[in-house]
Amino acid sequence: MISTTKLFLLAISTSVAVFCTMPVQADAKSVVDLSEEMTSSTFASPEDPSLTAPVDDPTNCLPECSSADPEGTPYMITAPIQPQKTDVAGRTVGRTSCCGTNTSPNELRGIQWRPLILQEFLLLGVEHGFRLATEAKTRREIDGPVFADWAKIIANTQWNRWSDGDKWFTSDVAHPANGAVVAWIYRQNDTRARYLEQDFHNPAYRNALLRSFAVATVAAVLWKIGPLSEATIGHVGLYPTVNKWGLPIRDGNRSGLNDYVLNEAGGIPLMVCEDWLDKHVARPLEGQSHSRARIDSIRIFTSPTRSFANLMAFHRPWFRENRD
Numbered sequence: 001m002i003s004t005t006k007l008f009l010l011a012i013s014t015s016v017a018v019f020c021t022m023p024v025q026a027d028a029k030s031v032v033d034l035s036e037e038m039t040s041s042t043f044a045s046p047e048d049p050s051l052t053a054p055v056d057d058p059t060n061c062l063p064e065c066s067s068a069d070p071e072g073t074p075y076m077i078t079a080p081i082q083p084q085k086t087d088v089a090g091r092t093v094g095r096t097s098c099c100g101t102n103t104s105p106n107e108l109r110g111i112q113w114r115p116l117i118l119q120e121f122l123l124l125g126v127e128h129g130f131r132l133a134t135e136a137k138t139r140r141e142i143d144g145p146v147f148a149d150w151a152k153i154i155a156n157t158q159w160n161r162w163s164d165g166d167k168w169f170t171s172d173v174a175h176p177a178n179g180a181v182v183a184w185i186y187r188q189n190d191t192r193a194r195y196l197e198q199d200f201h202n203p204a205y206r207n208a209l210l211r212s213f214a215v216a217t218v219a220a221v222l223w224k225i226g227p228l229s230e231a232t233i234g235h236v237g238l239y240p241t242v243n244k245w246g247l248p249i250r251d252g253n254r255s256g257l258n259d260y261v262l263n264e265a266g267g268i269p270l271m272v273c274e275d276w277l278d279k280h281v282a283r284p285l286e287g288q289s290h291s292r293a294r295i296d297s298i299r300i301f302t303s304p305t306r307s308f309a310n311l312m313a314f315h316r317p318w319f320r321e322n323r324d
Contacts, residue, residue: 108191109191109192110190110191110192111186111189111190112189112190112191113189115189115313116185116186116189116190119185119189119309119312119313120182120185120219120312122312123181123182123185123312124223124228126312127178127223128228128233131233131234132233135234137234138233138234141234141235141238142233142234142235144235146232149231149232149235149238150225150227150231150232152238153225153231153235153236153237153238153255154225154231156237156255157225157237157255158255158256159257161255161256161257162256162257162258163256163258164255164256164258164259165256166258166259171258171259171262172262172266175220175258175259175262175263175266175267176262176263176265176266176267176270177267177270177304177305178219178223178263178267179216179219179220179262179263179264179266179267179268179270180216180267180268180270180271180274180305180306181267181305181308181309181312182215182216182219182263182267183212183213183215183216183264183267183268183271184271184305184306184308184309185309185312185313186211186212186215187208187212188309188310188313188321189313190208190211192204192207192208193208193211193212194321194322195321195322196208196322197275197278197279197322198272198275198276198278198279209268209271209272212268212271213264213268216263216264216267216268217263217264219263220259220260220261220263220264221260223259223263224237224255224259224260225237236255237255267305270305271305271306274302274303274304274305274306277302277303278299278302278303278306278320281298281302282298282299282302282303283323285298286298286299295318296316296317296318297318299317299318299320300317300318
């Protein structure tokens with residue numbers, strides 16, 4: 001029988017994450033007005049000089065974005081200048097983004113820890129909710145002594161084995177995709193990485209990848225043996241691996257190294273691949289299209305894990321920080 005207390009605590013944790021995250025991102029930058037009309041000038045081609053102007057040039061910034069402190073701008077040299085939106089008559093609508101970065105003058109630089117943590121917790125709640133909804137074995141094993149079983153699982157983890165017995169799709173596709181989503185959530189909450197495009201010559205991009213790798217690694221460990229993990233919700237790793245008839249199929253307890261490694265080792269290359277597709281495929285195609293639906297579809301198709309990470313911030317899946 002499932003413990004009512006555990007289900008209650010899980011529901012409360014998920015509800016708190018959702019409640020606390022919504023006001024953080026519920027601002028003018030997060031919600032796109034359905035009635036907003038955008039012309040083709042919004043999606044200028046990559047060859048547009050306005051897209052390659054140096055971000056630190058004071059002439060490219062709004063007055064309140066310019067800083068008298070020369071040391072106050074290095075972190076902002078990370079994004080292309082964004083073209084202004086125009087109406088059908090060619091008149092400028094609204095104001096340009098702050099120094100081409102879509103930031104406000106008062107936005108704190110660096111990692112925005114509160115929304116980052118809350119969005120990662122929301123992702124965790126979605127993943128565990130999916131497991132509870134689709135896996136009878138997870139629902140069956142949710143009961144039991146939490147801390148005693150958790151300690152036993154950690155102590156019996158087989159660090160000398162690669163495979164944990166999961167299906168190939170789970171280990172080789174789903175876990176790298178999860179690592180990419182976690183990394184995108186980090187990037188959308190760090191102003192040093194939020195607006196970057198794929199460019200290995202840019203030290204800021206390389207540093208963002210290293211930090212993304214670190215975040216994905218921590219998330220992988222927490223997913224496997226953390227306090228809100230497979231080990232505590234479903235007791236994965238407590239019993240031997242069995243087939244659908246309940247018979248052991250190999251020695252071991254559904255633990256191994258693959259998920260600890262593939263989340264980040266597969267997830268970060270996947271994120272870089274999406275970066276490349278966004279820069280070299282999505283953006284040129286957007287410049288050739290006047291259809292909002294086609295543009296949105298291209299963005300989702302070329303960057304699926306980034307689109308999913310957007311949902312964790314209550315953005316629309318096709319939202320892109322560097323040009324919306």
